[in-house]
Structures are given as C-alpha cells and as structure tokens.
Amino acid sequence: MINPTTNVYRKQLIEGFSIPAVIRNGSYFFVDIDVYADGRVDCWNFEDLAHFKEDVRRGWVVLNIPDNEAISIHGLGSWTITNGSWLFDAESFIDYVLQLIRILNPTLENIYQYRQKVVNGIKIGESANGTVYKEQKRTANDFFPEKIGGESIHLFYKVSEEYHLVKVIIFPDLTIHLSRLEKTVYTTLEEFEELITKGIILSEVPVHAKVNIHGLGSFTVQKEQYATDIREKLLEVRDIIRELKGEPSSIEVCRTAYQQYLDNPTLENKEQLKSSYEAVPDHQKMYVGDMDTKDVAVRMIIYGEQEIENWSHYRVAKARGEKLPVINLPAPKDESDE
Template sequence: MQPTTRVYRKQIIEGVSIPALIHNDSYFFTDLDVYEDGRVSCWNFEDLEHFKKDVRRGWVALSVPENEYISIHGLGKWSVKNASWTFDSETFIEYVSSLIKELNPHMENIFKYRQKVVKGVRIGETGTGIIYKPENPKDIFPEKIEGNSTNLLYRSGDEYYLVKATVFADLKISLNRLEKPLDLTFAELQELVDKKVVLTELPAQARVCIYGLGSFNIGECGYVIAIDQKLLEIQDQLRELRGEPGSKQICIEAYNKYLENPVSENKEQLKVSYENVPAHERMYLGDMDTKDIPIRMIIYGEQEIENWSHYRVAKARGMELPVIRIPKQKD
C-alpha cells in the first residue's frame, strides 16, 4: 500500500556568528555562522572538514596584508596598515571547533556533506542564519524575536570598533562585536550619531578594532556609505520587521505600476519612492544584470543607460551597444 500524503519537517539548528574574512581576490569582512551540527557558513556551506580546508587554503582568511584593502559590506573599504590579528589558521580552527563543542557538548549528529543532485542539477544551500534573541531567556523554550543587521562604527576613546547593529522586531537595537553589547532604541542610536559616537566616516590613520579578529590603522579610503543613508537602512529594517513594506518594496511596486500605466503621475510616484531608498541599496531594485538602471532611465532620462556596466564594457570594446527598453510615457 502506497502512502498518498506527503509531509516534511523543519529543524532549528542553533549557532553563533563570529567575525572573519573571505579572500576572494580581495579581502571581504564577513560574519561566519557556526552551527551545532558542525557546519560553518563561509560563502561555502558544507561540513566541518570542508571548512577546515577552506581555512587552510586561505579562502577563510584571518588577516589582511599590509596596504591591501578590507571591504566591509554596506559600510566602506579601506587599506590596512600596522595590523595586529588574533588568529592564525590553526588557532582559528581550534576556536571554531571549541564553539561547536560548546553548542554540542557530546558532538552528536555532526553533519557530513554530500553534494545534492536533483534531475542532474546540483543543488546548493545557503547557510546564512536568522538572527534572533530570546523573548524571555528564563523560559525553557523561549519565543524567538527575529532581527536583521548592518555594519557601523562605534568610537571609544581613540579607537573605532566595527559593530554589528542588530535590529529586532521589538524595535530594539543591539550594538554587537563589543565586549559588552549596547542595547538601544532608534532615538538613542540617533543621539549617538549626533554625538559622532556612532559613525561611518573615519579620520585619517584611525585605529579600527574588530572584536574577535584584530585591529589596524586605516590608510586610503576606497569608498564609504554616509551615516544618514545607514540610518535610513535601519529604519527600513525596523519597518520590515514590523511587517510593513520597506522603501525597496514600495519602489518596486511603483515601478511596476508605471510599467502598467506609464503616465506622469506614476512617474512622479516612482521618483519619490526611488529617492527614499538608501542610496547604497538602490542597485538591488532590479535584476542582477540591469540593477536600477531601468528605473533611472524612466526618472532621469534614457541617457542613464550610459551608466550601465554592460553598456560601458560594450562601448569600450567597440561592440554592439546593449539596449534596455522602457515604455514611452503616455502624457
């Protein structure tokens, strides 16, 4: 007799997040998610033995060479000088192994990776965890308050700490990657920004500390995201955690509305909603190829296609120029 009803179950695997670097041509700061089943998310997500290989081959890096750049997603990029780093590859592997042991004292049900293939297609997995805090830590099975995060800098004396600003659904904000995390409201965060305690732009030769990874002086700045744009990003995260639409969703809806009915009123709504999106997040409003270029062409004119990377490459190589088609305005 064949069963006729299919079922599935979801399993929560607990973990912790720790700072490290990914060396993929350049050096990218990242948070590694370390799980009780021995898996570590490091842009790869396989098993503990694969992770150890990634550390030993330098994919997971624990330092940035002198005068090389460190890229910090959503924050900035600086060259590194006079650095002091906490780990080498073997001590870091020991550290991660100790975290897994702490999460799973008996080292039970340690995951063993096997490549998944479905109908001839290799299936990858994402290991990025969901940030949370327990609603009532004293409960045996506390409810989880989910959160989101972004990178900021926190000034303490003459040093600047790279902090993880974690925003929760209860509208509280926690500054982590500090020895003692700070819990704030958005108003309190804004006050720290006004006092230049929380910031994004660094003075020349500033000393940056990454708790649990190392410290360095900055050299040249490749780019930096303005603090006002980061505050807009955090406000967006708060809205989304409350179940409200964020600025990106509002803009995408306005874009689709214009495509359906390209009139001046809808164009103006699109312009307002686009300019409400934090500047560093506007590239995510389209697909991976065109990004926000079609929206910019509608708002600011078709010459915006000249800022499209595909267009620039084709022009530089003397190739046929690519085209993005947008509807003509009716009125």
C-alpha cells in the same frame, strides 16, 4: 503496502555562534561566519567541518589582512589598512571553531557530513540563512523563551579615540543591539539615533584611526576607498524595521512603482516612481531593478535616456567599439491628452 495520502515535513532548529573572519576572493572581504552545533560552518560555502578546515588551510577563509591591502565591508565601505594586529593563524582559528562547536555540542553528536545533493541530475547547493535573535522570556522561570529574530548591518562605534566595527542587530520591537564588542550595548531606536547625532555611531572613520574588531584583531586606517553616508545607513535601519514588521521596504515600494509605470506609463506614475526611488538608500538603489540593468532603467525613466551611459554593458560595448545595447522603455503619456 498502504500508500499514505498526507505529506508532512519538519524544521530543525540548530543553534550556533556568529564570529568575524575574512574571505579572500580576489580582495579581502570582512564577514561574519556562522558556526553551528552540528559542525557546519557558513563561510560563503556551507558544507561540513572537514570542508571548512580545507577552506581555512587553502586561504579562502583568512584571519588577517596584509598591510597596504584594503578591507571591504559589505554595505559600509572599503579602507586600505596598515599596522594590522591579528589574533589567529589558520590552525589556531580552526581550534577556536572546534571549541565553539564543543560548547554547543559537548559530545559532538550528530556531526554533519556533507553529501552532494542531486535532483534530476542537477546539483543542489544549500544556504545557511542563519537568523540572529534575542530571547524574550514570558515569565521569570521560562525555560523555553521566545526567539525574536532580527537583521544586522555593520557600523563603527567610537569609544574615546578608537573605533570598533560593530554588528548592529535590529529587532521589530525597535530595540537595537550593538554586538561584536566585549560587552553588548543595548539601545532603543531613539537612543541609537541619538548616538548617530553625537558622532558615536558612524559609517566612516578618519585616516590614521585605529579600528578594533572584537574576536579578530585591529588595524589603522591608511586610506578610505569609499564609505556609505551614515544618513543612508539610518534609512536602511528604518527599512529593516519595516520589513521585520511585515511591511514593504523602500526597495519593494520602488519595484512596485516601476512595474506600475511599465503597465501604465503616465506622468503621475512617473512622479510616483521618482518619489519612491529617491526614498531608497543610495547604497541600495542598485537593487530596485534586475541583476542585469540594476537601477539604470528606473533612472532612464526618471532622469532621461542619457542614464543608459552609466550601464556597465553600455560602457563595455562602447569601449570595445561594439554595437551599443539598448533598454526599451515606454515614454510617459499625458493623461490630459487622452
């Protein structure tokens, strides 16, 4: 046999729908699960249709939140709810997902069956990493319109005295779609900012307000656990636009400034780190460091060594009477003294 000398690979585009649900992992986490034409469903686990059904029936994917429990919405907040009214039970939701798969794949061809991948004895997991997109036709009769990828966050959209939990999809051309509504609302970034100013787009909802989640149900807010400030969410939207354009986000700028300070701990670099850190949205500041220390090391450089007392490892060790952990960081040097 002649051995080939050139390797190739191909990427397969598989279309799907994103629909709302809840993951019960100790608490109740609102999510959008992605349903694909090949029968795969991403619900934090990304396996096949049979495993998805098991996840629903065993209560990993749930379709309602009991009254007096809290709904946690990533990047937005957490609220204790009451008066929940929900559209599905386990079996009707499974049927709904099957209907969506048939819309995407009417003959149910090439339905995926999960097989554990093992490489050199190591089990390999997979991530769906689905991309939200809009289509952009180049001509009126374009049969293969370009897919413009976007990123999304959750916010509330106020209509009369009710609130809708919407999926805000941001695109690099400064357009924004408010989806997870009966009819998608299309805006520009400027119009989106005006809706925030007018109190129509919000990150917080008042107690006793009714919240609708299109495709899942509704509830009344009983108590706010915490919520992210809308100004911080707007900073996040602008950050997303920069990333979609291939520019560094505020988090990446801060990480670069942090490394620059570690490499050369001058007062000037400390001030640069402070400026870049304070430009990061508050709810994302934890991501400027590593998974262990979060942003504690950065805060110690900027605001003083006492910031280590906010480190979870430090608090746990102190509560247990154990030796306190340390984070070694260089002190800033005054370049004028050199």
